[in-house]
Amino acid sequence: MTQRVLLAEPRGFCAGVEMAIKALTWMVRVFEPPIYCYHEIVHNAAVVGVFERAGVIFVDDISEVPKGSVVMLSAHGSAPEVVGAADTFAAVMVDAVCPLVTKVHHEVKRAAAKGFDILYVGHEGHDEALGAVAQAPDAVTLVDPDRGLDEFVADDPAKVALLAQTTLGMYEWEGVLDDARSRYEAIKTSRKSDLCYATTNRQSAVERLAEDATLILVVGSENSSNTQALVRVARNAGVEAHRIDGPDDIQDEWLDGHETIGVTAGASAPDQRVQSVIDRINPSRGVDLVRVTKEDEYFPLPPALRKLIHTLQALVEGAYACRTPGRPGPVDQDRDWGATEALQLLGV
Numbered sequence: 001m002t003q004r005v006l007l008a009e010p011r012g013f014c015a016g017v018e019m020a021i022k023a024l025t026w027m028v029r030v031f032e033p034p035i036y037c038y039h040e041i042v043h044n045a046a047v048v049g050v051f052e053r054a055g056v057i058f059v060d061d062i063s064e065v066p067k068g069s070v071v072m073l074s075a076h077g078s079a080p081e082v083v084g085a086a087d088t089f090a091a092v093m094v095d096a097v098c099p100l101v102t103k104v105h106h107e108v109k110r111a112a113a114k115g116f117d118i119l120y121v122g123h124e125g126h127d128e129a130l131g132a133v134a135q136a137p138d139a140v141t142l143v144d145p146d147r148g149l150d151e152f153v154a155d156d157p158a159k160v161a162l163l164a165q166t167t168l169g170m171y172e173w174e175g176v177l178d179d180a181r182s183r184y185e186a187i188k189t190s191r192k193s194d195l196c197y198a199t200t201n202r203q204s205a206v207e208r209l210a211e212d213a214t215l216i217l218v219v220g221s222e223n224s225s226n227t228q229a230l231v232r233v234a235r236n237a238g239v240e241a242h243r244i245d246g247p248d249d250i251q252d253e254w255l256d257g258h259e260t261i262g263v264t265a266g267a268s269a270p271d272q273r274v275q276s277v278i279d280r281i282n283p284s285r286g287v288d289l290v291r292v293t294k295e296d297e298y299f300p301l302p303p304a305l306r307k308l309i310h311t312l313q314a315l316v317e318g319a320y321a322c323r324t325p326g327r328p329g330p331v332d333q334d335r336d337w338g339a340t341e342a343l344q345l346l347g348v
């Protein structure tokens with residue numbers, strides 16, 4: 001029987017996901033459905049399901065969005081053509097791209113403008129990689145971390161830049177970085193890598209869990225890159241690990257013989273799911289928090305949404321269920337509420 005659960009801290013929602021969920025919550029509270037969202041707002045089946053039930057239609061092709069619609073673009077970042085098209089035909093368009101993804105887009109554009117061959121380390125077909133490569137498609141080569149650099153030939157070995165998807169495994173990034181440095185002495189790369197704080201913190205926490213746990217369960221969806229990276233980090237540390245969307249995915253035999261089980265969650269997984277997983281494990285000696293750092297990052301709502309809501313504030317006040325008399329609404333005090341509360345507002 002399992003005696004202890006070690007619960008990773010930090011885990012679950014990052015600042016970019018918090019911002020994106022709250023932004024889409026505002027959209028469904030302010031506008032009549034349907035609201036269109038280009039790509040899944042975040043890569044989590046439960047979160048996407050909540051918004052679908054609230055009237056959001058997710059599309060992978062911006063041309064599927066009818067003219068004059070209300071449109072949100074996902075946290076993963078979009079190609080300039082997608083942003084431009086949405087801006088042109090949507091009645092309202094809000095881009096919920098995470099600022100840390102935007103930072104990489106700027107790096108891509110700057111390096112391309114200076115004539116660099118850009119190696120972008122990322123997973124083929126992932127929404128974030130699609131958006132980043134599209135910033136300068138003629139200058140960027142997508143490098144899958146599993147395949148490495150063998151297929152790449154630089155036009156000018158002195159002008160090669162190495163950038164990355166924010167949600168890679170640290171070991172994936174470091175493997176390609178070492179190889180690239182050995183091939184191109186003058187390689188240009190970000191000072192601290194493009195992996196975001198949430199990615200690296202969650203992976204560090206998993207490494208800490210792996211010191212004591214013999215099984216690690218990672219809550220998150222199949223298409224969540226950072227969730228998959230957490231599973232690989234755990235397995236690289238020699239620990240059995242499984243990705244699960246929630247408690248129903250746990251197979252009884254997984255738990256057999258494990259006195260200490262580590263639990264964590266990818267950056268887009270709701271904490272309610274984590275709590276249900278702990279309930280399902282039902283450890284006899286309870287839960288110990290394993291904290292590697294305290295996160296206090298906060299990203300404000302997208303500027304277009306802030307402007308829109310300020311304009312509509314007088315109309316919205318009466319309808320916004322989260323407001324309490326005498327307390328300013330979330331646009332004025334956006335730090336006072338979180339994505340978990342936003343999802344509860346939608347009836348999770």
Ligand code: SF4
Pocket residue numbers: 014015016017075098099100101166167196197198199226267
């Ligand atoms: S994982 Fe990192 S880059 Fe992605 S949304 Fe969260 S903070 Fe932004």
